[in-house]
Amino acid sequence: MNISAYAPAPTSARGPCDLVGNTPVLWIGEPFADAGRGFWAKLEGANPGGIKDRPALHMVARARARGDLSDGAPIIESSSGTLGLGLALAGITYGHPVTVVTDPGLEPPIRRALTAYGARVELVTAAHPVGGWQQARREKVAELLGEHPGAWCPDQYNNPDNVAAYAPLATELIAQLGRIDVLVTSVGTGGHSAGISTALRHTFPDLELIGVDATGSTIFGQPAGQRLMRGLGSSIHPGNVAHEAFTEVHWVAPAEAVHSCRLLARHHYASGGWSVGAVALVAGWAARTYPAGTRIAAIFPDGPHRYLDTIYSDGWCHGHHLLEAPVPVEPDEIADPGERAVVSWTRCTSVTDPAPAAARAVLAGAR
Structure with missing residues (x-):
């Protein structure tokens, strides 16, 4: 057969x-x-990068449709890896530079992949005393947003x-x-x-x-x-x-x-x-x-x-x-x-x- x-x-x-x-x-x-x-x-x-390709593309598309994310504006977000890959895909798809804020636990192959896909990787080096690595990453995201007017954060933790x-x-x-x-x-x-x-x-x-x-x-x-x-x-x-x-x-x-x-x-x-x-x-x-x-x-x-x-x-x-x-x-x-x-x-x-x-x-x- x-x-x-x-x-x-x-x-x-x-x-x-x-x-x-x-x-x-x-x-x-x-x-x-x-x-x-x-x-x-x-x-x-x-999926090309995993399950979070779905929300990465959707969150970016909806933000663009609402006017929250302007053409070519930076995307800055905290990720332990998979959403970062999805945002790199969304950045290529819609034409946005992407910065992924992560921590030392990120596997080296994923860091290299993110770089290859054009994303910038920012590493936090100390965990927050209460909120751990996630809160430390989120505080770094807030800092970077302040340094880049017009930049947008998907806020995957709270974004409907x-x-x-x-x-x-x-x-x-x-x-x-x-x-x-x-x-x-x-x-x-x-x-x-x-x-x-x-x-x-x-x-x-x-x-x-x-x-x-x-x-x-x-x-x-x-x-x-x-x-x-x-x-x-x-x-x-x-x-x-x-x-x-x-x-x-x-x-x-x-x-x-x-x-x-x-x-x-x-x-x-x-x-x-x-x-x-x-x-x-x-x-x-x-x-x-x-x-x-x-x-x-x-x-x-x-x-x-x-x-x-x-x-x-x-x-x-x-x-x-x-x-x-x-x-x-x-x-x-x-x-x-x-x-x-x-x-x-x-x-x-x-x-x-x-x-x-x-x-x-x-x-x-x-x-």
């Missing part, structure tokens, strides 16, 4: 922005779930256009899967968890949303701690996190995410970074725990390539003691996020917004 005769024609694109979206879904079964069970993974690493950008992804999932009962997403800025779940609930009002956070993250009321993982979790309280939308939240530790990433690569030839590993761990648990026939979709925000020197490096992982500890097969449980600080995979079905409105307004002030 000539399989190629039945394959769909590849996308023809006039520009790189036309390659964003319409990403595939992949069935993930054993060893994450028992035979015949599993979940569908939305492979957002198939970040949330709205994910409605097309929800439409794609409905077309691909038909029905979705449970959605599993990582949570960082809160954009894709809020955007996808809101759009899906127009069609599936009983959808359950499981959030996946990092140990040491403050998003769901845990105390701030040192975080090795990037791309999920936060030291601040992003305004885009829709706490009321979540059915439950799971916190995942670095060793558990690494183990999951490597299982994905070995058994499914599809893996990614910290968020992907953490989401797969929790989605696999959901596939084992929910009734048979429950249709579970999980969002994989990126691919593995930027993590070859970290997650997929035995030397690096041994140096951070990530390969020695046993990985639990079930999460621990707490009744309330303030019950105790968790250091390993833990779930909680009580989800509330830990940041008072006044505190959130202060944290949103550095733009």
Whole structure:
């Protein structure tokens, strides 16, 4: 049989922005779930730069349409990497110089890629004593905005256009899967968890949303701690996190995410970074725990390539003691996020917004 005769024609694109979206879904079964069970993974690493190509292009397009961003004006934003790649794409698409403010945790390959794509990379060297690296980056963004009149910051943490950008992804999932009962997403800025779940609930009002956070993250009321993982979790309280939308939240530790990433690569030839590993761990648990026939979709925000020197490096992982500890097969449980600080995979079905409105307004002030 000539399989190629039945394959769909590849996308023809006039520009790189036309390659964003319409990403595939992949069935993930054993060893994450028992035979015949599993979940569908939305492979957002198939976008040119990852999942945040979607909000980067959308936020820039909407700002231009409103007149907030003038032709040729600089774009300045804080990023741990993936949004930076998306903004570099948006800068090429719409003709804007882009400055990405980041921190020493940015992987060298991503820094080189950002430079190759024409973005300027600004590195902060000291974490904020309360808000960590994220707040330090945001304060640097505010400083640079003051130095460049007419420059614009997307403010991914609080910009509602970040949330709205994910409605097309929800439409794609409905077309691909038909029905979705449970959605599993990582949570960082809160954009894709809020955007996808809101759009899906127009069609599936009983959808359950499981959030996946990092140990040491403050998003769901845990105390701030040192975080090795990037791309999920936060030291601040992003305004885009829709706490009321979540059915439950799971916190995942670095060793558990690494183990999951490597299982994905070995058994499914599809893996990614910290968020992907953490989401797969929790989605696999959901596939084992929910009734048979429950249709579970999980969002994989990126691919593995930027993590070859970290997650997929035995030397690096041994140096951070990530390969020695046993990985639990079930999460621990707490009744309330303030019950105790968790250091390993833990779930909680009580989800509330830990940041008072006044505190959130202060944290949103550095733009």
